[in-house]
Amino acid sequence: xxxxxxxxxxxxxxxxxxxxxxxxxxxxQFGQYAYTQTISLNVDALNIMGTATDKFSxxxxxxxxxxxx
Numbered sequence: 001x002x003x004x005x006x007x008x009x010x011x012x013x014x015x016x017x018x019x020x021x022x023x024x025x026x027x028x029q030f031g032q033y034a035y036t037q038t039i040s041l042n043v044d045a046l047n048i049m050g051t052a053t054d055k056f057s058x059x060x061x062x063x064x065x066x067x068x069x
Contacts, residue, residue, distance in 0.1 A: 045066070048066055
């Protein structure tokens with residue numbers, strides 16, 4: 001019984017590793033895009049917050065133009 005389980009594990013080891021590495025490679029590309037978008041949104045939001053000490057009417061166009069993804 002133990003030998004059968006070990007043989008089954010050997011058969012599925014390589015395909016399982018290939019699936020894991022392929023999944024990580026495609027996820028890494030998505031992660032980079034999401035990271036870039038997040039940083040861009042963060043910079044835009046911080047720029048708008050930097051004007052928070054001024055009157056809203058002087059920066060109303062900037063605030064209404066800001067649209068998060």
